[in-house]
Amino acid sequence: MALDYRFTPAFENPTGSAIRELFKYLSLPGMISFAGGYPASTFFDQSGLRDAAEQAMRETPLDCLQYAATEGLPALLEQLAELMQRRGAAVKTEDMVVTTGSQQGFDLLLKVLLVPGATVLVECPTYPAALQALRLAGAQVLSAATDADGLDTDALAQQLAQRTPGDVAMLYCVPTFANPTGACLPLARRLALLKLAVAHDFLLVEDDPYGALRFAGEDVPSLLALSRQVEGAEGRVIHLSSLSKVLAPGLRVGWMVAPAAIRQRCLVAKQTVDLCTSPWAQRIAANYLAAGALERALPGLAEGYRKKCERMLAGLQPMAEYLEVSPPAGGMFVWGRCRHGLDAKALLPRAIEQKVLFVPGSAFYAHDPDPSSIRLSFAAPGLADIDEGLERLRRAFL
Amino acid sequence: MALDYRFTPAFENPTGSAIRELFKYLSLPGMISFAGGYPASTFFDQSGLRDAAEQAMRETPLDCLQYAATEGLPALLEQLAELMQRRGAAVKTEDMVVTTGSQQGFDLLLKVLLVPGATVLVECPTYPAALQALRLAGAQVLSAATDADGLDTDALAQQLAQRTPGDVAMLYCVPTFANPTGACLPLARRLALLKLAVAHDFLLVEDDPYGALRFAGEDVPSLLALSRQVEGAEGRVIHLSSLSKVLAPGLRVGWMVAPAAIRQRCLVAKQTVDLCTSPWAQRIAANYLAAGALERALPGLAEGYRKKCERMLAGLQPMAEYLEVSPPAGGMFVWGRCRHGLDAKALLPRAIEQKVLFVPGSAFYAHDPDPSSIRLSFAAPGLADIDEGLERLRRAFL
Numbered sequence: 129m130a131l132d133y134r135f136t137p138a139f140e141n142p143t144g145s146a147i148r149e150l151f152k153y154l155s156l157p158g159m160i161s162f163a164g165g166y167p168a169s170t171f172f173d174q175s176g177l178r179d180a181a182e183q184a185m186r187e188t189p190l191d192c193l194q195y196a197a198t199e200g201l202p203a204l205l206e207q208l209a210e211l212m213q214r215r216g217a218a219v220k221t222e223d224m225v226v227t228t229g230s231q232q233g234f235d236l237l238l239k240v241l242l243v244p245g246a247t248v249l250v251e252c253p254t255y256p257a258a259l260q261a262l263r264l265a266g267a268q269v270l271s272a273a274t275d276a277d278g279l280d281t282d283a284l285a286q287q288l289a290q291r292t293p294g295d296v297a298m299l300y301c302v303p304t305f306a307n308p309t310g311a312c313l314p315l316a317r318r319l320a321l322l323k324l325a326v327a328h329d330f331l332l333v334e335d336d337p338y339g340a341l342r343f344a345g346e347d348v349p350s351l352l353a354l355s356r357q358v359e360g361a362e363g364r365v366i367h368l369s370s371l372s373k374v375l376a377p378g379l380r381v382g383w384m385v386a387p388a389a390i391r392q393r394c395l396v397a398k399q400t401v402d403l404c405t406s407p408w409a410q411r412i413a414a415n416y417l418a419a420g421a422l423e424r425a426l427p428g429l430a431e432g433y434r435k436k437c438e439r440m441l442a443g444l445q446p447m448a449e450y451l452e453v454s455p456p457a458g459g460m461f462v463w464g465r466c467r468h469g470l471d472a473k474a475l476l477p478r479a480i481e482q483k484v485l486f487v488p489g490s491a492f493y494a495h496d497p498d499p500s501s502i503r504l505s506f507a508a509p510g511l512a513d514i515d516e517g518l519e520r521l522r523r524a525f526l
Numbered sequence: 527m528a529l530d531y532r533f534t535p536a537f538e539n540p541t542g543s544a545i546r547e548l549f550k551y552l553s554l555p556g557m558i559s560f561a562g563g564y565p566a567s568t569f570f571d572q573s574g575l576r577d578a579a580e581q582a583m584r585e586t587p588l589d590c591l592q593y594a595a596t597e598g599l600p601a602l603l604e605q606l607a608e609l610m611q612r613r614g615a616a617v618k619t620e621d622m623v624v625t626t627g628s629q630q631g632f633d634l635l636l637k638v639l640l641v642p643g644a645t646v647l648v649e650c651p652t653y654p655a656a657l658q659a660l661r662l663a664g665a666q667v668l669s670a671a672t673d674a675d676g677l678d679t680d681a682l683a684q685q686l687a688q689r690t691p692g693d694v695a696m697l698y699c700v701p702t703f704a705n706p707t708g709a710c711l712p713l714a715r716r717l718a719l720l721k722l723a724v725a726h727d728f729l730l731v732e733d734d735p736y737g738a739l740r741f742a743g744e745d746v747p748s749l750l751a752l753s754r755q756v757e758g759a760e761g762r763v764i765h766l767s768s769l770s771k772v773l774a775p776g777l778r779v780g781w782m783v784a785p786a787a788i789r790q791r792c793l794v795a796k797q798t799v800d801l802c803t804s805p806w807a808q809r810i811a812a813n814y815l816a817a818g819a820l821e822r823a824l825p826g827l828a829e830g831y832r833k834k835c836e837r838m839l840a841g842l843q844p845m846a847e848y849l850e851v852s853p854p855a856g857g858m859f860v861w862g863r864c865r866h867g868l869d870a871k872a873l874l875p876r877a878i879e880q881k882v883l884f885v886p887g888s889a890f891y892a893h894d895p896d897p898s899s900i901r902l903s904f905a906a907p908g909l910a911d912i913d914e915g916l917e918r919l920r921r922a923f924l
Contacts, residue, residue, distance in 0.1 A: 133787055172591045174591070193572070376592070378591040380805075396541075400659035
């Protein structure tokens with residue numbers, strides 16, 4: 129029987145994730161997928177995680193099984209603070225909240241900070257689940273231009289100059305190996321972005337799930353680390369990160385670093401959202417980190433993704449007349465544009481017929497999607513599947 | 527440096543949980559606590575859970591480590607549907623969502639269904655984290671009277687008769703072994719409540735974390751199970767439950783049963799909230815349930831809580847002149863009222879001085895708190911601590 133339910137305006141006719149819509153094709157026999165943002169299952173450190181899990185239930189069963197404090201297990205908070213310090217940011221445990229994936233960190237922030245109708249800037253293109261969260265929360269989303277180096281801070285300065293200072297509430301970005309473009313924002317632009325946040329009085333939400341997956345070039349400090357160097361910028365950066373891409377998404381363990389007034393309110397919000405992130409998963413993560421296993425695994429992981437990325441770039445060479453791509457220095461994605469005015473959405477059914485999947489780039493735009501754009505992830509498939517999948521993609525272009 | 531952040535109105539000056547405020551006293555040496563709603567750590571089936579966890583990483587490591595579908599792991603959904611069927615509700619896997627505790631189920635519902643300013647009825651008294659979630663979501667909360675049997679449906683009928691049909695969006699309740707009162711709503715009242723929901727066109731949110739912890743009397747069907755028997759009531763009940771009280775809170779595994787239109791929107795919301803509940807925890811729970819371990823453990827668990835409850839009721843006898851209590855037939859709580867106009871908030875510091883904790887009942891009221899009320903949980907402390915804690919409470923009354 130169909131009742132006439134009354135939904136909130138945002139949920140009257142919500143559209144689900146365009147990427148998840150592609151999932152139904154994944155189960156077709158023989159399909160090769162460059163579509164998802166899943167890490168490579170073959171790279172999971174199964175034995176390290178099994179050891180950490182066995183230790184958790186052997187040594188600290190009640191940490192695993194009972195409720196934990198909303199901010200997280202102290203043992204994990206300590207490990208995550210050390211990890212942030214190794215990444216160049218002076219973070220203390222009391223600056224952090226363990227979240228159920230970095231996705232939850234953004235949801236908590238929007239609950240606490242986003243007045244419906246407030247203006248939020250995002251990179252153009254940007255991460256679709258952040259865009260969806262912003263739309264459902266009633267944000268006025270504005271796109272900020274990017275190029276191969278990420279946010280174009282000169283263009284942003286011009287865009288902001290045309291607005292009243294203070295009317296942008298926040299800017300959400302993935303400055304290091306962005307999803308979908310793979311771009312890494314250079315140091316000078318990071319500093320410029322922080323100065324713009326000060327001058328125009330907005331907050332910066334720095335989402336950093338991929339930063340540790342660098343396989344070329346030099347590390348660039350996070351916006352959080354740099355915020356101490358720019359006058360007035362301290363307290364303007366909220367940093368979100370996650371173990372999903374570097375360890376295992378199945379833990380659903382992420383974290384937030386936020387100024388005290390914001391963090392304290394996020395904790396109040398989290399009490400009503402899930403009380404605490406799975407303490408069992410937290411305890412496993414804490415043991416894994418305390419054993420030094422992540423630091424030992426990261427170089428191999430980055431090297432594994434470097435090989436996959438290189439293989440993909442090599443396999444794309446024969447398609448250069450159809451597809452222009454930007455080589456990334458880390459992360460999981462290659463971003464490209466079809467030449468000759470080809471629409472990626474028109475290419476997709478031909479690709480599916482050839483049994484290869486990608487994501488048409490329009491899913492990543494808040495406004496005015498570039499219909500020629502496509503995202504290819506090299507993370508999940510093996511090297512042979514990358515070769516074969518790209519040969520199929522080449523045939524789809526013909 | 528203190529920046530002047532702009533928060534959403536609900537988060538300008540949020541108050542955290544009154545119960546969590548008591549946590550600081552828990553660490554005082556020798557403190558005995560009847561305050562929390564934590565299950566007994568000594569009742570956790572550590573070996574059963576260890577077996578389920580080892581099986582998970584041995585047989586299905588990628589289920590544990592990779593992302594799962596937003597609705598939950600199929601293996602867990604099947605087990606939970608069977609569990610619901612054993613509890614008398616004809617539930618299929620496609621009616622359910624695995625949630626990060628039942629707390630998340632309520633958060634998702636509020637995102638999807640609660641138009642700010644909409645009217646929501648709650649039991650008086652009610653579960654504080656639900657009350658907090660409603661307030662932060664901008665609900666107009668109305669209290670519905672209860673007695674020793676839970677919601678007073680006659681009084682509710684009168685209350686609703688004075689309102690325009692359709693102006694109450696939903697009623698949130700814990701009909702079986704309520705938090706804080708321990709009351710179990712009798713069958714006739716459940717049917718009356720369902721009829722009221724039909725007549726006045728509102729939804730019923732049935733939160734059922736304690737229902738399997740019955741230690742006296744006969745099972746009463748859930749509102750969900752009964753909704754098929756009342757004309758027009760089908761599709762009006764959203765059922766939330768959890769493994770936290772019967773297995774382990776550390777899993778953070780709960781579930782929602784909801785009509786298709788609501789469930790589908792909750793899935794869209796969950797994509798932006800945490801993508802999926804920890805697949806590792808889900809896989810452990812699925813293995814535990816598939817082994818029949820929960821069904822084997824439940825009778826002993828209920829018997830364990832029965833003994834603790836009996837011990838608490840016996841220990842409260844010598845205080846009968848100070849404190850009037852209602853014996854529950856299940857769950858974790860004894861609800862009482864101080865006699866002679868004593869304010870429980872004035873009793874609390876005297877109790878803390880005696881090294882015993884309880885929760886003053888005012889935390890559980892949306893309006894007009896009964897200052898004499900107190901909640902005592904018998905779940906966590908051992909039998910000897912129950913004896914000793916109540917002797918201390920008796921001294922606090924003197």
